[in-house]
Amino acid sequence: MLLNILKEISDLVQIVQGISLGHIISGKCSYFFDIVFLLSMRIRLYCLPLYTIKTSMNKFLALTCAVVFLLKTVKAEIITYKAPESNLVNHTIKVDVRQGTGNWQPVDVYTADVAARFDAQRIIKKTAFTYFDCSGSVKLRVKLNQGNIKEVRIRPTAYGIKPEVKGNVVEFELSASQYVSLEVNGNIFENLQIFANPIESSHPTKADAQTLYFGPGIHKIGRMVIPSGKTVYVAGGAIVEGSFVIDHAENVRICGRGILTQHPVQGDSVNPPNTTGTFSKFRNDHLIIQNSNNISVDGIIELPTGYSILIGESKHVKISNFKAFSATGNADGIDIFCSQDIKLDHIYMRNSDDCIAIYGHRWNYYGNTSDITVNNAILWADVAHPLLIGTHGDTDHPDTLQNIRVQNMTVLDHNENQLDYQGCISLNAGDSNLIRNASFENVEIEDIRKGQLFNLRVMYNRKYNTSPGLGIENILFRNVNYNGKRADMSVIAGYDDKRGIRNVIFENLKINGTLIFDKMPGKPSFYKTSDMANIFVGEHVDGVQFLRKD
Known part of the structure; x- marks a missing residue:
C-alpha cells in the first residue's frame, strides 16, 4: 500500500x-x-x-x-530585463544568473553616481548595480574587468554569503528578495549592488485605462503630476527620465521593476522640470507625495538629484522593494514630514545625505508625525545619517514625533565629518518638538568609516532651529550589534532641566562580540555601563539602562 x-x-x-x-x-x-x-x-x-x-x-x-x-x-523562476542603450549602462562588469544546473542567463548592469567625498572638494564615483526577479535560490556569476583579486566580500555580512573566486570571476548564491553589495579588494565605491527582486504577483497592462504604462526603453517625461486613482507602471528594462508629484491625491500606486532618474539618460543634458505656474510650488525632488492618502510605491529603482522620496502631510503610505542611489548635496533618501501611518519595507538606500529622515514641521507641512514603521532596511550613508529623527519642528505649535518602530535594519556605512550630524541612529529633538515611544530592534551596524553609533540629543542647532527641542523619552534599543573599530564615541545629552532625556533602554547591546549590560562580567565597579559601550551620557538624562535578556 x-x-x-x-x-x-x-x-x-x-x-x-x-x-x-x-x-x-x-x-x-x-x-x-x-x-x-x-x-x-x-x-x-x-x-x-x-x-x-x-x-x-x-x-x-x-x-x-x-x-x-x-x-x-516547485521549479524556481528567473526573470531578467534587457537594458536600453544609455549613459547608465555599465559595459565593464558581466553578470549571469541561473537556477540549479540550468542555463546561465545574462543580466545587464547599470551605473550610478555615489559621493566618495563631499566637503570642500567634491568627488563623485561610479558604482554599479543590477537587478532581476527570482523565486527560490539562484547562483550568480560575476566577471570583473580587473585582475589580482585578493579579497571579495559580500555584504550584509550577516547573510553569511561565501563567494568562490576563479581568476576574475566570482560565483555565489542568493535567495529571492536579497539585496547585496559585492566589493573587491575593499573598494566600496566601484562595487556592484545586486537586487534579487521577488517575482511580481501581478502587474497592470497597457490596456488598463487607469494605468500610465512605461514599457522597456527610454521615456523622458519632465515632471509629471499623478492624479487620484492612477497606477504608474515602470516595467523592467524601462528608464524614465524625470520626476513624479502626487499632490492632494488618493489611491495612487507606482510600481514595476524599472529605473527612474533625474540624470541625463542620453547625451549630457537633462530636460529641466517646468518651474512655472502649477509646478512652481514643488521642490525638485524625485518623487513628492504631499497632502495625499493611500499611496504605494513598490519595486522601482531611483537615481535622484534631490530627495528620493519626500512624504509631506500624508497618511497611509507604503514604500516597499525600493532602491535608490544619490551623489549630490542634500540628496536625502526618504524624508517624512508631518505624516501618519507610513510603512517602509525591504529597501536599499545609498545616499549622499540622510538615508531616512523623520521630521515634524518644515516648509508648508504642519502637524505631528506618528506611526512610522521601518522594516528590512539596508542603509548606506556616504554622507550624514543612515537614520535621523527630529531636528525640524514648529516652535509656535510644537510637534510630537511618536510611535516609531524600526526592525531588521542593517547599516553598511556612515561617514560624516561634522560632529552635529553624526549617528547611525540619531534622535535630535529641536524646534520644541518631542520624540517619544520609539524602538529599534534587530539592528546590524557594520564597520562604518566615520561617525557615532548613537546620537540622542535635545538640541538647539541655530542653522535649522528657532528653539531647543522639548525632550526625548521612552526609547528602546533591542538586539543592536556593532562589529568594527572606527566608530566614534556616542552621545546621550539633554538640554536643561525642563528639556531632558528619560527612559532609554539598551537590551542585548553587543559591541564586537561583547554583550553590554549593567551586571556584565569584567566591568570595574567604578565604571558606568555606558563607558563599556563608549557612550557619553551627559547632563539632564535620566533612566538609561543596559539590560540582558535571553
Whole structure:
C-alpha cells in the first residue's frame, strides 16, 4: 500500500515540476490547488496508520505537509530585463544568473553616481548595480574587468554569503528578495549592488485605462503630476527620465521593476522640470507625495538629484522593494514630514545625505508625525545619517514625533565629518518638538568609516532651529550589534532641566562580540555601563539602562 501511495505522489510531483511559482501566484495555473488536494489525501492515507488524532487535526496536518512538499518541488523562476542603450549602462562588469544546473542567463548592469567625498572638494564615483526577479535560490556569476583579486566580500555580512573566486570571476548564491553589495579588494565605491527582486504577483497592462504604462526603453517625461486613482507602471528594462508629484491625491500606486532618474539618460543634458505656474510650488525632488492618502510605491529603482522620496502631510503610505542611489548635496533618501501611518519595507538606500529622515514641521507641512514603521532596511550613508529623527519642528505649535518602530535594519556605512550630524541612529529633538515611544530592534551596524553609533540629543542647532527641542523619552534599543573599530564615541545629552532625556533602554547591546549590560562580567565597579559601550551620557538624562535578556 505504501509503495502505491508513494508512486501516486511521485506522479503528481512530476506534474508540479513544470509549474513555476509565478504562475501559481498569478493564478495562471488553475489546477495547482487540485494537486494540493490530491497530495493531501495521499499523505493523509499515509499519516493515519501512524497517528491517532482528531479528524480536523489530521486534515490540517495533511494539507500542511502537502503544501510544504509542493513548495519544495516547485521549479524556481528567473526573470531578467534587457537594458536600453544609455549613459547608465555599465559595459565593464558581466553578470549571469541561473537556477540549479540550468542555463546561465545574462543580466545587464547599470551605473550610478555615489559621493566618495563631499566637503570642500567634491568627488563623485561610479558604482554599479543590477537587478532581476527570482523565486527560490539562484547562483550568480560575476566577471570583473580587473585582475589580482585578493579579497571579495559580500555584504550584509550577516547573510553569511561565501563567494568562490576563479581568476576574475566570482560565483555565489542568493535567495529571492536579497539585496547585496559585492566589493573587491575593499573598494566600496566601484562595487556592484545586486537586487534579487521577488517575482511580481501581478502587474497592470497597457490596456488598463487607469494605468500610465512605461514599457522597456527610454521615456523622458519632465515632471509629471499623478492624479487620484492612477497606477504608474515602470516595467523592467524601462528608464524614465524625470520626476513624479502626487499632490492632494488618493489611491495612487507606482510600481514595476524599472529605473527612474533625474540624470541625463542620453547625451549630457537633462530636460529641466517646468518651474512655472502649477509646478512652481514643488521642490525638485524625485518623487513628492504631499497632502495625499493611500499611496504605494513598490519595486522601482531611483537615481535622484534631490530627495528620493519626500512624504509631506500624508497618511497611509507604503514604500516597499525600493532602491535608490544619490551623489549630490542634500540628496536625502526618504524624508517624512508631518505624516501618519507610513510603512517602509525591504529597501536599499545609498545616499549622499540622510538615508531616512523623520521630521515634524518644515516648509508648508504642519502637524505631528506618528506611526512610522521601518522594516528590512539596508542603509548606506556616504554622507550624514543612515537614520535621523527630529531636528525640524514648529516652535509656535510644537510637534510630537511618536510611535516609531524600526526592525531588521542593517547599516553598511556612515561617514560624516561634522560632529552635529553624526549617528547611525540619531534622535535630535529641536524646534520644541518631542520624540517619544520609539524602538529599534534587530539592528546590524557594520564597520562604518566615520561617525557615532548613537546620537540622542535635545538640541538647539541655530542653522535649522528657532528653539531647543522639548525632550526625548521612552526609547528602546533591542538586539543592536556593532562589529568594527572606527566608530566614534556616542552621545546621550539633554538640554536643561525642563528639556531632558528619560527612559532609554539598551537590551542585548553587543559591541564586537561583547554583550553590554549593567551586571556584565569584567566591568570595574567604578565604571558606568555606558563607558563599556563608549557612550557619553551627559547632563539632564535620566533612566538609561543596559539590560540582558535571553
